[in-house]
Amino acid sequence: MSKKRTKEEYFAKEKELIGTSTVDFDGPVIIGGKGIVGYDLNGKEFLDFTGQISLLNTGYGPKEVVSAICQQAKSGVHSCISADYPFLNEITINRRKLEVSRVALAEKLIEITDKVMPFKKRVYFEDSGATAVDLAGKIAEITHIRNRGIGTESLQRHFESDIFIPSEFELFKFSFLVFRNAFHGRHGLAQLFTNSKPKQMWAVSSSCAVGRLPFPTPGINGWKFSRTVKSAEEHISKFAPILAFIFEPVQGEGGINVPDGALLKELAGYLREKGIYIIADEIQAGLGRTGKMWACEHFGIEPDMLITSKSFSAGIGGVSAVIVNDDKFKDLEPGMHSGSHHASPIPVAAAIANIDLILRKNLVEQSANHGAYLLRRLEAIKEKRPSLISDVRGLGLMIGIEFQTAEIRDAVAKECKMNGLLLAPCGQKVIRMTPPLIVTIEEIDKALDIFENVLNYFLGKP
Ligand SMILES: Cc1ncc(COP(=O)(O)O)c(C=O)c1O
Structure with a gap:
């Protein structure tokens, strides 16, 4: 039986073999997922607030879709x-x-x-x-x-x-x-x-x-x-x-x-x-x-x-x-x-x-309600940290957080990733929060705890 590749070995081959790859080499190699949680090849789980750039509105492996396939x-x-x-x-x-x-x-x-x-x-x-x-x-x-x-x-x-x-x-x-x-x-x-x-x-x-x-x-x-x-x-x-x-x-x-x-x-x-x-x-x-x-x-x-x-x-x-x-x-x-x-x-x-x-499952309505909650909480987070965040905006679960600079944005996204929260950049200095529409309030709270801790870490707060 062939030995399973390690994450490092996998990334090395990506670089060597695949043309014009946009792979995030600090990110996961995804081996599975359930709901809004993805599983990385290194054994860690992550909350996927990218929703794979709006591919996964119904999350990882929705059982009805898997059954239909x-x-x-x-x-x-x-x-x-x-x-x-x-x-x-x-x-x-x-x-x-x-x-x-x-x-x-x-x-x-x-x-x-x-x-x-x-x-x-x-x-x-x-x-x-x-x-x-x-x-x-x-x-x-x-x-x-x-x-x-x-x-x-x-x-x-x-x-x-x-x-x-x-x-x-x-x-x-x-x-x-x-x-x-x-x-x-x-x-x-x-x-x-x-x-x-x-x-x-x-x-x-x-x-x-x-x-x-x-x-x-x-x-x-x-x-x-x-x-x-x-x-x-x-x-x-x-x-x-x-x-x-x-x-x-x-x-x-x-x-x-x-x-x-x-x-x-x-x-x-x-x-x-x-x-x-x-x-x-x-x-x-x-x-x-x-x-x-x-x-x-x-x-x-x-x-x-x-x-x-x-x-x-x-x-x-x-x-x-x-x-x-x-x-x-x-x-x-x-x-x-x-x-x-x-x-x-x-x-x-x-x-x-x-x-x-x-x-x-009324996911359109859920997107409106949970999106409004996420946006409200992000606005409060922004108010307390104007030196890092300049704007939050969005509709439903399509939300962007604009940072003061692209460097801060990238550093925050990287640190969030290390702490189990996957976020994707867009625009000049924006992070998008576009989790699957099935995201629960508890999962939003969990993600925002990680996000706030990371912001505090950059502000030098405990
Ligand atoms: C608004 C919009 N239009 C078109 C596309 C292109 O879609 P595809 O990547 O399937 O070619 C994208 C992809 O991100 C998109 O966001």
């Missing part, structure tokens, strides 16, 4: 080109029968987006966050072209041409509006939309352009904001027509930025009047994370498209979705978009069980 795998249909040959299975969760199929998942998505998108909808599946964002941009582009009466026949000459440079043709050039500090992923249009770190711009591949708007932070000058919007709009539309505004209703990677809701709504309304599509990237903020099923609900925004991924399949991956207004976006022609791994059986089973769990 096992039942689907045992059916023998663990994989198929589901876009061509759909699958259908019936599983039993807590003595209730649930259908596992793409249609059942689409029906569920349509139901849980009814409040925020109260119109007829259609669901497009993808397999990750970035690819779903890219698909949303693609749907906007194709719709725009078709609305101008241009059909696939106009692509024939480009298809037959030996040299094809898309950026030279109007047909492939579009503009989009995004927010500064946005994170939408690292593929295709999603990479173009992202404004998180300069290194993430390398090899960006698109014939399109973006206009970057300032995030409408509370306290921002509204008049200046709308002037900047108009100037970006004027500038970017000279390059190509502006098709869509894509935004995170609460920014995640950018530093847990909650907008001035009225300003955001005004912006969405203004752009919509100009015929610009409104696309909400709810990949991190959706599915109860902010205390509403979708973060847009906080601001009364009804997006034309809504994107979900990450926690959608309880973090399994392999299924993400773009939910669109069916009246605005005529269905794409068959084969215009597809993929071998879109909505394959096991992720679909996981997603169905996961959404069922979120609804049955």
Whole structure:
């Protein structure tokens, strides 16, 4: 029998073998988990207040999701080109029968987006966050072209041409509006939309352009904001027509930025009047994370498209979705978009069980209540330590703690980790607290005890 690697041996091989790894070499090598607790290879437990960056809204190994995955795998249909040959299975969760199929998942998505998108909808599946964002941009582009009466026949000459440079043709050039500090992923249009770190711009591949708007932070000058919007709009539309505004209703990677809701709504309304599509990237903020099923609900925004991924399949991956207004976006022609791994059986089973769990256990409401408690306690902690913390903010269980400097932030996160509390950085000098929505008040108290002790240690207090 081969000997189990030690943590040090494992990390050494990560460094040697795996490309562009973002591994935290002070962090755990996770060998298991239950609820909000993860188990490290070194035998220690940690409270996971990263929620694996909103992947684990229902925590580590939720038994209903694990059961759904096992039942689907045992059916023998663990994989198929589901876009061509759909699958259908019936599983039993807590003595209730649930259908596992793409249609059942689409029906569920349509139901849980009814409040925020109260119109007829259609669901497009993808397999990750970035690819779903890219698909949303693609749907906007194709719709725009078709609305101008241009059909696939106009692509024939480009298809037959030996040299094809898309950026030279109007047909492939579009503009989009995004927010500064946005994170939408690292593929295709999603990479173009992202404004998180300069290194993430390398090899960006698109014939399109973006206009970057300032995030409408509370306290921002509204008049200046709308002037900047108009100037970006004027500038970017000279390059190509502006098709869509894509935004995170609460920014995640950018530093847990909650907008001035009225300003955001005004912006969405203004752009919509100009015929610009409104696309909400709810990949991190959706599915109860902010205390509403979708973060847009906080601001009364009804997006034309809504994107979900990450926690959608309880973090399994392999299924993400773009939910669109069916009246605005005529269905794409068959084969215009597809993929071998879109909505394959096991992720679909996981997603169905996961959404069922979120609804049955009222996790959206729990996120609002426990998030409000966590935020209140953090505000009190901040008040007593202004030399370390400059701001706390958030909605539901999507909370950011801004430190005076990035160095303090990193040192605090490291010390917390040593003491069994896992926290992830974001933005310039922010730590996010995004525990699974199942977190209890006792677990919040336990985490905050560790956090406060660490802050006191840095202040030299006993
Ligand atoms: C808001 C948002 N959009 C898109 C993405 C990209 O998702 P993925 O990592 O699955 O490509 C992320 C990932 O963190 C995200 O937070």
